[in-house]
Amino acid sequence: MRVLLTRTETASRKTADRLHVLGHDTVLLPLAEAIHHSDDALEALSKPHAALAVTSREALRCLVSHHEALRPHLETPLFAVGAATADAARHLGFRNVTSAEGDGAALARTIATAPIEWTDALLYLAGQPRKRSLEDGLHQSSIPFDVVEAYTMQGMVYKPEEIIDRLEGKSVDAVLLYSAETARRFFALPLSGEIANLFASAHIFCLSTDIAENVAKPFRNRVSVAPHPHEEALLSLL
Numbered sequence: 001m002r003v004l005l006t007r008t009e010t011a012s013r014k015t016a017d018r019l020h021v022l023g024h025d026t027v028l029l030p031l032a033e034a035i036h037h038s039d040d041a042l043e044a045l046s047k048p049h050a051a052l053a054v055t056s057r058e059a060l061r062c063l064v065s066h067h068e069a070l071r072p073h074l075e076t077p078l079f080a081v082g083a084a085t086a087d088a089a090r091h092l093g094f095r096n097v098t099s100a101e102g103d104g105a106a107l108a109r110t111i112a113t114a115p116i117e118w119t120d121a122l123l124y125l126a127g128q129p130r131k132r133s134l135e136d137g138l139h140q141s142s143i144p145f146d147v148v149e150a151y152t153m154q155g156m157v158y159k160p161e162e163i164i165d166r167l168e169g170k171s172v173d174a175v176l177l178y179s180a181e182t183a184r185r186f187f188a189l190p191l192s193g194e195i196a197n198l199f200a201s202a203h204i205f206c207l208s209t210d211i212a213e214n215v216a217k218p219f220r221n222r223v224s225v226a227p228h229p230h231e232e233a234l235l236s237l238l
Contacts, residue, residue, distance in 0.1 A: 001238055003054045004167075004202070006182050008153075010061070013160065015159040015176070015231065024238065029152075029166050031185040032153040034127075041125055042069050046149035049123035050116055051077040055104055056133055059125040059150040064092065077116065080136075081107045082230045094143045096107035102229035103208065108137020118144050125150040129181050160190045164198070171198045174238060177206045178231075183214035191216075204235050 002025045005012035005102055009030045011171070017028040054060060064069055070093060073237040078094045080086035084097035098114065111122065122145040124134065138145050158166070177183045183206070191199060203222045206212040208229045215223050226233040 001023070001173045002027065002170065003027055003238065004172045006176060006186055007178055008034055008058070008175075010034075011057070013129055013168055014137060015235075018235065019238075021236070022238070027172060029158070030156055031157050031182055033059065034058045035152045035154050037148075037150055037152070038066060040148055041150040042066060044123055044146065045069070045073055047123075047146075048120045048147070049076070050118055050120040051079060051114070051122050052094075052113070053079045053107065053111065053122055053124045053145070054089060055107065055124075055130070055136065056127055056151075057085050058127055058153075059189055060085070060088045060092055061125070062150045071219070076112065079107060079111050079114070079122075093233060098214040100190045104131055104133030104135075105137050108134050108141065111138065111143060112141040120144075122144045123148065130154045131180070155185055158189065160193070160195055163195055164188065167198050169198075171200065172202050174203050175199070176234060177204060177211050177215075178234075180211050180214050182194065182209050187214065187216040187219075205234055207231075207234050 003019055004027050005015055006029055012028045012030060074093045074095055078089050079097045080089055080097060080099050082102040083099050086097045089097045100110040122143055124145055126146045126147050126149050128149045181197060200210050204215050204219050206223060206225050209225050212223050212225050224237050226237060
């Protein structure tokens with residue numbers, strides 16, 4: 001199967017490696033690049049906080065080159081949205097990591113049941129744009145929190161000929177979509193003419209139902225949604 005990957009270059013290459021092992025061919029068409037705000041994240045970390053929350057590995061990537069500054073925080077409880085993000089936090093050196101079940105609402109519930117006295121706030125290392133499900137859940141549980149935008153996803157623009165070059169003029173069988181914003185960016189591409197032919201038989205695989213809601217009408221009869229909001233479940237659909 002020829003699979004189109006739409007996440008950042010870094011994230012897509014990791015997924016491509018996994019798919020190659022499974023016997024799939026891959027095409028990378030990153031629809032956004034991450035602009036890291038490391039200084040803002042480090043400044044927020046320097047202030048009192050009881051725990052950390054992370055909903056994306058991208059928030060952790062902005063800290064990768066700051067090992068010395070992170071050292072005082074590696075024992076701080078860190079709540080990750082899912083297993084992959086939790087693994088990335090452990091790889092960075094965090095030792096008290098708890099994983100939720102893959103989305104912001106589940107992460108809020110996990111944090112609400114944690115045995116922590118919230119004398120200081122939770123620090124959420126967030127991205128922009130983002131869903132507010134974690135923040136809404138924390139409000140509902142009356143957990144004090146501060147938000148720092150550790151990165152911004154900046155959309156990438158392609159001319160029709162650049163898309164054709166990326167695809168090497170060959171059709172794709174599947175498109176993987178990991179966020180509603182990525183879905184909106186994908187269907188804003190010039191998917192007409194020769195490019196439409198390259199996607200004529202493509203099946204759209206979405207990480208969650210809210211992502212699937214952003215699939216354009218011509219593709220809605222060719223959509224599958226992962227049973228759980230994590231990459232393992234998404235790839236199992238292929």
